[in-house]
Amino acid sequence: MARVYNFSAGPSMLPEQVLKTAADEMMEFGTTGQSVMEMSHRSKEYQAIFDEAEANLREIMNIPDNYKVLFLQGGASTQFAMIPLNLMNKNKKADFIITGQWANKAYKEAARYGEARAVASSADKTYSYIPKTTAADFDKDADFVHICMNNTIYGTKYNELPDTGDVPLIADISSCILSEPIDVTKFGMLYAGAQKNVAPAGVTIVIIREDLIGNAMDFTPTMLNYTTHADNGSMFNTPPCYTIYVAGLTFKWIKEMGGLEAMKEYNTKKAKILYDFLDNSKLFKGTVVPEDRSLMNVPFVTGSDELDAKFVSESKAAGFVNLKGHRSVGGMRASIYNAMPIEGVEKLVEFMKKFEEENA
Numbered sequence: 223m224a225r226v227y228n229f230s231a232g233p234s235m236l237p238e239q240v241l242k243t244a245a246d247e248m249m250e251f252g253t254t255g256q257s258v259m260e261m262s263h264r265s266k267e268y269q270a271i272f273d274e275a276e277a278n279l280r281e282i283m284n285i286p287d288n289y290k291v292l293f294l295q296g297g298a299s300t301q302f303a304m305i306p307l308n309l310m311n312k313n314k315k316a317d318f319i320i321t322g323q324w325a326n327k328a329y330k331e332a333a334r335y336g337e338a339r340a341v342a343s344s345a346d347k348t349y350s351y352i353p354k355t356t357a358a359d360f361d362k363d364a365d366f367v368h369i370c371m372n373n374t375i376y377g378t379k380y381n382e383l384p385d386t387g388d389v390p391l392i393a394d395i396s397s398c399i400l401s402e403p404i405d406v407t408k409f410g411m412l413y414a415g416a417q418k419n420v421a422p423a424g425v426t427i428v429i430i431r432e433d434l435i436g437n438a439m440d441f442t443p444t445m446l447n448y449t450t451h452a453d454n455g456s457m458f459n460t461p462p463c464y465t466i467y468v469a470g471l472t473f474k475w476i477k478e479m480g481g482l483e484a485m486k487e488y489n490t491k492k493a494k495i496l497y498d499f500l501d502n503s504k505l506f507k508g509t510v511v512p513e514d515r516s517l518m519n520v521p522f523v524t525g526s527d528e529l530d531a532k533f534v535s536e537s538k539a540a541g542f543v544n545l546k547g548h549r550s551v552g553g554m555r556a557s558i559y560n561a562m563p564i565e566g567v568e569k570l571v572e573f574m575k576k577f578e579e580e581n582a
């Protein structure tokens with residue numbers, strides 16, 4: 223068996239240890255005589271798996287008791303609707319910062335339910351930076367401010383949070399969850415689809431301050447109401463049981479790695495290898511302003527569509543897969559989530575050096 227270095231933006235690599243444990247436990251979990259896939263979600267055995275996963279996530283992310291953790295379905299994209307349906311119901315206004323396609327989708331969906339306002343945008347430069355804002359830019363009567371913390375497609379991330387005063391800040395952390403410590407108390411709500419840094423696709427993690435639950439619009443479908451899931455421990459209906467189990471394995475792996483401080487150190491070191499190379503290369507260059515660079519998604523270009531295509535195909539043949547950039551940016555993108563080992567990035571840079579020599 224030869225595993226490739228997989229730079230996919232999502233679904234993406236999982237830690238080898240997580241895959242191995244899942245494989246070992248496939249036919250029988252513990253002494254239950256069954257796979258986790260086959261368990262009733264109402265069983266005592268499954269409830270223990272679920273509770274341990276939630277407890278470990280709370281511990282790793284240092285989530286305060288006045289926040290609920292929900293395990294939902296529908297992807298981060300369903301949150302684009304759930305957020306306004308549940309939270310845009312006091313003054314029916316919300317502010318958005320447009321830092322890319324995901325942020326824009328959240329904004330557009332909210333505009334169907336209330337007065338959504340784009341406060342700032344970096345569309346003028348293909349979202350290659352995070353726009354600066356001050357407290358005065360935000361509407362004090364907004365029900366929330368929404369940001370996308372790490373922009374998967376464009377490779378930017380917030381290193382400093384916008385000052386929104388008393389207005390709850392909501393962040394899509396789909397592509398940076400668990401990559402470094404985050405101060406949950408600075409947010410009204412955080413959410414993330416699992417398939418970038420946590421588990422296979424199928425579960426969406428919502429971390430929401432309790433006082434923000436319970437004010438949904440009247441016509442909100444039962445399944446899209448946070449109250450439904452908060453009151454039923456994410457088991458109003460069948461949750462994505464197996465995906466939550468794999469997420470739990472990832473949480474345990476992160477604990478063993480030393481928690482989020484250690485992940486940050488590892489991810490910073492990993493990303494620096496690639497950024498340092500890009501900054502000194504005569505052929506390749508990064509597309510993002512240095513101060514807003516993501517630790518997780520690194521887009522880069524050669525400046526020639528032909529050479530980009532050649533690089534993507536030659537790197538694939540050499541065992542580095544999914545390096546083609548998003549169709550809206552072109553070029554290349556290396557997604558180097560938690561599970562990407564440092565050797566993967568070192569070997570990629572070696573390959574890029576060789577390609578540069580051959581094609582300069």
Ligand SMILES: *Cc1c(COP(=O)(O)O)cnc(C)c1O
Pocket residue numbers: 232296297298299300324370372373374394395396397415416418
């Ligand atoms: C991938 C991604 C999404 C979309 O997630 P789905 O689970 O496919 O709906 C939303 N936001 C960000 C930042 C993403 O990276």
